[in-house]
Amino acid sequence: MVIGYTTGVYDLFHIGHLNLLKNAKGLCDKLIVGVTVDELVAYKGKHAMIPFEDRIEIVRACKYVDAAVPQYDMDKLKACKRLGASILFVGDDWYGTDKWKKYEEDFEREGIKIVYFPYTKGISSTRITNALKQVRGWTSEASEAAAKAHLIAEENSNNG
Incomplete structure (x- = not known):
């Protein structure tokens, strides 16, 4: 069974979120989604309009999502290892950055593939x-x- 993982705030759920989840589910048997807790959103210098409890329920209700879990920190590798995910799905705005080139090396050592999806334009x-x-x-x-x-x-x- 191929387990995929992706994370996000999922504030003001929109078609871009839906596209990401739909495309990710098409590449794995089980899709687990980490939803960023309010405290971590605040740590990143932002504030979600929709409270965490509502955001995670919205994500759980999506037919492409097999499980939604709280995301308490930014360590996606640790989350993938803990959840048994062999694929991490992320937006392509990270592709080619120094930070993500390093992540790719770390993930590859653990046998976890990173798949970049294009962001939905205009949203x-x-x-x-x-x-x-x-x-x-x-x-x-x-x-x-x-x-x-x-x-x-x-x-x-x-x-x-």
Whole structure:
């Protein structure tokens, strides 16, 4: 059985995410997806619009995904070894970089192949987030405040 692994934040799930998962599943028998936990997203200097618990459930619900697991650190080699993956799927924006040339050597020593997929042109979570911020004035803080207000309103309607 060929086990494949890929990781991502999967914030504001879009067609690019779906394309990656669909293409990856086509090259393995079992696809395991690491979903980046909120703390690691923050460590990378970003903030997910969608909470981790929701993001991992969205990924789990995708028919191409056999299992979704939390990604607590950036060590993809350790994750592949732990999960028994023989293929790592990543976006081609990393291809040819010094960092990934080194990764390729490390992965090859462990018998794990890296497959690069082209990014879906014209789409990214960052672009969607920026568009929402401009059009709707959204910020992470605003979305959290709106969610809290919704919960309070829901509680009040249930108590009243």
